[in-house]
Amino acid sequence: MTWLTRTRRGAALTGLIGSVLIIGAVYLFTESRSETDYVWPTFGEVWAAFQDTWLFENVGSDVVPSLKRMFIGFFIAVVGGVGVGFVLGSSRVLDALASPVVSFLRSIPAAALLPPAIVLFGIGDVTKIVVIAFVCCWPIILNTRDGVRELDSTMMSSTAIYGITGLSRFRLVVLPAVSPRIFAGMRVSLSIAILLLVTSEMVASADGIGYFVFLAQQRFAVDDMWAGVILLGLLGVALNFLLGVVERIVLRWHRSADLL
Amino acid sequence: MLEVSGVGVTYARGATTTKAIDKLDFTVSAGEFVGIVGPSGAGKTTLLKCMSGLLRPTSGAVVLHGREITQPPLEMAVVFQDYSRSLYPWFDVQRNVVLPLRHGGRKMAKDAALAATAEAIKAVGLEGFEEHHPWQLSGGMQQRVAIARALAYQPEILLMDEPFASVDAQTRAELEDLVLQVREQFGITIVLVTHDIDEAVYMSDTVVVLSRPPSTVQEILTIDLPKPRHQATTKTLPEYGKLRTRVYESIMVPDSRPASV
Amino acid sequence: MSSATFRRRPAGTTVLGGAGVLLTLALWEALPASGLVSANEIPGALAVLDSLAALVGTGDFWRAVGATLAGAGLGLGIAVAIGVAVGTLMGSIGIVRNALTPTVEFLRPVPGVALIPVAMLMFGPGLTSDVVLVTFGCVWVVIVQTQYGVRAADPVALQTAESFRMSRWARIRFVQVPSSLPFIATGVRIASSIALIVAVTAELISGNTGVGDSIAFAQSAARTEDMYAYIITAGILGVLAHLAFGGIERRLLHWHQSQRTGA
Numbered sequence: 001m002t003w004l005t006r007t008r009r010g011a012a013l014t015g016l017i018g019s020v021l022i023i024g025a026v027y028l029f030t031e032s033r034s035e036t037d038y039v040w041p042t043f044g045e046v047w048a049a050f051q052d053t054w055l056f057e058n059v060g061s062d063v064v065p066s067l068k069r070m071f072i073g074f075f076i077a078v079v080g081g082v083g084v085g086f087v088l089g090s091s092r093v094l095d096a097l098a099s100p101v102v103s104f105l106r107s108i109p110a111a112a113l114l115p116p117a118i119v120l121f122g123i124g125d126v127t128k129i130v131v132i133a134f135v136c137c138w139p140i141i142l143n144t145r146d147g148v149r150e151l152d153s154t155m156m157s158s159t160a161i162y163g164i165t166g167l168s169r170f171r172l173v174v175l176p177a178v179s180p181r182i183f184a185g186m187r188v189s190l191s192i193a194i195l196l197l198v199t200s201e202m203v204a205s206a207d208g209i210g211y212f213v214f215l216a217q218q219r220f221a222v223d224d225m226w227a228g229v230i231l232l233g234l235l236g237v238a239l240n241f242l243l244g245v246v247e248r249i250v251l252r253w254h255r256s257a258d259l260l
Numbered sequence: 261m262l263e264v265s266g267v268g269v270t271y272a273r274g275a276t277t278t279k280a281i282d283k284l285d286f287t288v289s290a291g292e293f294v295g296i297v298g299p300s301g302a303g304k305t306t307l308l309k310c311m312s313g314l315l316r317p318t319s320g321a322v323v324l325h326g327r328e329i330t331q332p333p334l335e336m337a338v339v340f341q342d343y344s345r346s347l348y349p350w351f352d353v354q355r356n357v358v359l360p361l362r363h364g365g366r367k368m369a370k371d372a373a374l375a376a377t378a379e380a381i382k383a384v385g386l387e388g389f390e391e392h393h394p395w396q397l398s399g400g401m402q403q404r405v406a407i408a409r410a411l412a413y414q415p416e417i418l419l420m421d422e423p424f425a426s427v428d429a430q431t432r433a434e435l436e437d438l439v440l441q442v443r444e445q446f447g448i449t450i451v452l453v454t455h456d457i458d459e460a461v462y463m464s465d466t467v468v469v470l471s472r473p474p475s476t477v478q479e480i481l482t483i484d485l486p487k488p489r490h491q492a493t494t495k496t497l498p499e500y501g502k503l504r505t506r507v508y509e510s511i512m513v514p515d516s517r518p519a520s521v
Numbered sequence: 522m523s524s525a526t527f528r529r530r531p532a533g534t535t536v537l538g539g540a541g542v543l544l545t546l547a548l549w550e551a552l553p554a555s556g557l558v559s560a561n562e563i564p565g566a567l568a569v570l571d572s573l574a575a576l577v578g579t580g581d582f583w584r585a586v587g588a589t590l591a592g593a594g595l596g597l598g599i600a601v602a603i604g605v606a607v608g609t610l611m612g613s614i615g616i617v618r619n620a621l622t623p624t625v626e627f628l629r630p631v632p633g634v635a636l637i638p639v640a641m642l643m644f645g646p647g648l649t650s651d652v653v654l655v656t657f658g659c660v661w662v663v664i665v666q667t668q669y670g671v672r673a674a675d676p677v678a679l680q681t682a683e684s685f686r687m688s689r690w691a692r693i694r695f696v697q698v699p700s701s702l703p704f705i706a707t708g709v710r711i712a713s714s715i716a717l718i719v720a721v722t723a724e725l726i727s728g729n730t731g732v733g734d735s736i737a738f739a740q741s742a743a744r745t746e747d748m749y750a751y752i753i754t755a756g757i758l759g760v761l762a763h764l765a766f767g768g769i770e771r772r773l774l775h776w777h778q779s780q781r782t783g784a
Contacts, residue, residue: 011619018620039643096537101545107714107759111634111722111733112752115740119748120562154345157314160331161338162413163365172363176350195632195718202637202726203737210635214726217638225638233631240630253350253393 041223046230049223054231058212063231066208069125070197073132077189081137082182085144089178095145106138110192111199123204131200136193140185147181148174180254183247190243194236209235261449262288262311262417266320268474269306280306282474283320288417288451293443295460296453298470298478299511304453307470308421311451312338324417334365337410341422343402347394347409354390357381357409366413373412380412383442400431404438411442417449424459433491436463440489457507461500462489469510479510564746572746573753581735586754589731592648593713593720593762596655600716601709604660608667608705618668625664633658633715634722646727651720658719659712666708670701706773710766717759732758 030040041049054063088095088102113131121127151174159173201210213228269281280303288294298304309315311322313332322329324336340346347356357380360366361373368376381387384404394402403423410418420439424432440463443450454460460467461483469478483503485494494500546566553560560568576582611618611625633654640650674697682692724733732755739748 011622014616014619015623019623021620022624039639093537096534097541097544099534100538100542103763104756104760107763108752108756109718109721109733109759111718111725112736112755114725115736115748116563116745116752119740119745120558152345154340154342155348157309157312158338158340158346160314161312161336162360162409163332163334164360164363168363172359173348176348191630191632194630195634195722198632198634199722199726202634213635213638217642220642222642225642229635229639232635233628236630236632236635237627 038220038222041226045223046226049221050227050230053212053224053227062207062209062212065125066197066201066210067235069128069200069208070132070193073129073196074136074189074193076129076133077136077193078140078182078186080133081140081185081189082144084137085141085182085185086148086178088141089145089148102138102141106142110135110196111203114200114203118204123206127204128197128200132193132196135196136189139188139192140182143181143185143188144178147178150181151177176253180251183243183251187240187243187247190239191236194232194239198232261290261325262451263323264288264307264311264320265323267307267310267317267322268319269303269310269315270318279474281310281317282476284470284475284477286468286477286480288449290416291447291449293440293450293463293465294452295464295467295483296451296470297455297457297460297467297507297511298475299472300455301473302470303473303475304455304470305421307475308338308419308451308453312336312419332365335416337413337415337418339403339406339410339418339420339423341425343399343406343426344394346406347402349394352391352393353381353386353397353405353408356394356405357412360409360413364413376412376414377408380408383411383445384408384438398431399427400435403427403435407435407439407442411446411448414446415448417451420450420452422454423452425455432459437489437491439463444488457504457511458495461485461503461507462491462494467503467507469507471513478513481506481510561743561745564749568746569749569753573750576747576750576754582754585730585732585735585751586758588648588729589717589720589724589733589755589758592651592723592729592731593655593716595648596652596720597659597709597712597716599652600656600659600712601663603656604663604708604712605667605705607660608664609671611664612668612671612701625661629661629665633719634726637723637726640723641727646729648729650727651723651729651731654723655716655719658715662711662715663705663708666704666711667701670704670708671697673704674700703770703774706766706770710763710770713762713766714759717755717762721755 027043030042033040088098110131113134114127117127117131121130155173155177159169164173197208198210198213201208202214205211209228209232213225213232216222216224216228264284264286267281267284268279271278271280284307286294296304296307306315310317311329313322313329313336316330324333348359351359354377357377358373361368361376362370366373381390384407386401386404386408389397389401394405397405403426407423423439424435427435436459439450439452442448452460452463464483467481467483469481470476471478481503485497485499485503549563549566552558553563553565607621611621636654636657637650640654644650644653678696678700679692682696687695720731721733721736723729724731725737726733728734728737732751736748736751736755739745739751
């Protein structure tokens with residue numbers, strides 16, 4: 001079969017065969033257990049539940065609120081994180097002052113912040129948005145800071161030689177130079193955002209996909225639970241893909257974006 | 261036109277200080293091509309930073325038209341060795357050249373900037389590559405973009421920091437001749453920092469030889485080779501060989517001073 | 522003007538860092554005192570530190586910390602074992618790599634915590650479900666990094682080894698393993714922080730003993746100082762994990778010119 005690995009098409013075909021085999025094995029496993037097992041529903045049952053719930057009856061009541069919270073929180077994290085990152089990257093003193101506190105705050109396991117947020121803001125959207133924004137900003141802050149610090153000295157010298165200063169310098173030179181790092185931070189943050197969204201909805205919510213899954217488990221509605229888990233998985237994949245597309249468009253100029 | 265008078269640079273890192281340049285004096289007159297050579301570590305690049313206003317000397321001053329340089333002056337452009345890091349990879353060739361004219365010290369109107377850009381791109385032979393990004397070009401072509409950017413800025417003085425050190429030998433010869441040619445065309449003064457003795461002798465009117473660090477001026481040589489220079493014929497002239505040997509011996513002179521700290 | 526060209530390291534980075542910590546604590550202490558927030562919602566720093574000091578003397582505290590570390594540590598260990606094995610297979614055998622890549626790439630972004638209800642249903646609340654969740658959360662990054670690592674050996678280094686007639690085993694031992702270790706170490710470092718997040722989250726939601734559960738319990742019992750004390754504990758665990766695995770990574774990377782900065 002070595003000829004298969006020689007071409008891209010061969011690799012894709014192998015991937016397809018591999019995926020079909022894995023999915024097939026899971027299928028046979030669930031089929032064989034369906035009589036006795038309440039944890040593993042069959043593909044048919046999950047698909048029926050998925051159709052019932054997510055195509056598209058609960059989209060408005062659960063998916064939309066989930067995504068809204070996540071996007072607002074993520075957006076605040078990006079804007080705030082880039083801002084703070086630039087400040088810390090530009091000032092050695094401020095960075096040294098903030099460094100231990102920042103390392104501590106970003107090391108707090110995300111979900112631990114939900115209970116105090118609930119105390120402060122109740123169980124509404126604000127809690128989820130605040131926690132998502134808080135937890136997602138650290139990777140962006142740290143990456144932006146490092147990006148600013150690592151600005152190439154030759155590039156900044158030429159910028160100074162040609163008298164490019166102030167806002168032009170920021171907009172035309174510094175921001176594009178740091179943007180690959182900002183995106184690297186955003187990629188890490190996005191997966192934390194999804195994780196936290198699910199958690200926050202399981203801990204305190206009256207709607208959202210996480211809440212739906214949690215409730216389904218409490219009701220022993222395994223089909224619904226799996227349908228929700230699969231939707232969360234698909235969302236995770238889709239959002240990552242989306243960010244990848246945005247990144248490729250924004251960083252078209254970048255060498256590492258496999259242009260060469 | 262440009263005077264380097266008593267320039268000394270001492271780097272401080274924590275408690276230890278390193279004297280990179282002891283004391284340098286020389287002048288560059290209008291229209292002159294000055295090559296600066298010296299053993300490695302002689303503070304050539306540090307000197308160039310002082311001349312371009314990127315670094316303030318610890319002592320002495322660099323004076324341009326009677327004014328001390330404290331920041332990058334409008335009359336000056338610099339071509340760095342590392343073209344891949346001095347060009348902006350997110351802009352195409354044309355925007356790289358036009359950017360300093362529009363958003364830098366020149367503040368040119370759009371039409372004038374585009375005209376100057378077109379002229380400079382033509383002068384370095386990059387017509388047709390305006391919409392390429394730097395990383396789509398070879399090293400030599402990228403350095404041509406950097407030269408075009410400097411020319412379009414219409415400086416009186418062009419400083420070049422080892423501009424051809426990162427390209428292959430043939431490209432290097434082409435770029436050397438390109439610089440000599442645009443120098444005639446645009447009538448600019450050029451200061452070239454290089455570690456390559458042949459290059460300095462081949463291109464310059466005057467060669468300034470620096471000593472080992474902490475550097476001083478070891479020798480200033482006038483290069484009276486006929487112009488225009490030619491890669492093959494100039495380098496076979498007996499005077500060329502003599503000057504070359506002279507510079508070589510000047511650089512390799514044993515250091516009689518006590519060991520520097 | 523010389524800021525970009527030669528910048529001196531400020532002498533007292535440590536002093537400044539300490540000052541930053543004190544400043545933050547002072548601001549925190551001032552927050553409830555100023556009346557901006559009630560001390561029931563955010564108690565002052567001193568009250569929280571007091572409460573932390575009291576907790577450290579209790580068995581409950583250490584049981585919670587122990588349970589969290591056990592869940593995160595066991596899960597991480599299993600994930601590393603599986604991840605290195607699968608990653609090595611994928612990295613060295615083309616057909617395995619091609620066959621498994623779509624599955625790995627699809628499962629990687631799936632948020633591990635979405636499976637908390639599934640794990641609770643399968644294993645009930647307890648250490649097992651924590652470990653399974655942590656393993657699922659951590660394994661992907663280890664697989665992917667190992668796979669990079671296995672393929673990271675410089676072909677010239679391998680050819681050099683071959684030209685000196687080194688045996689296949691010697692090539693693996695002296696070229697491939699050393700060049701892949703830094704990548705694996707990076708994977709394990711990232712995985713260690715994921716492990717802690719997943720463990721704490723699982724405890725918080727499912728009520729398994731652990732720091733996460735203690736935070737939730739303190740909140741529901743309205744013992745706000747204890748809640749913050751446990752959050753600080755969770756943060757300290759995070760910092761320790763980071764220091765430990767970051768330290769290992771740096772050791773393995775010491776030969777590497779450009780200590781690659783990852784996530």
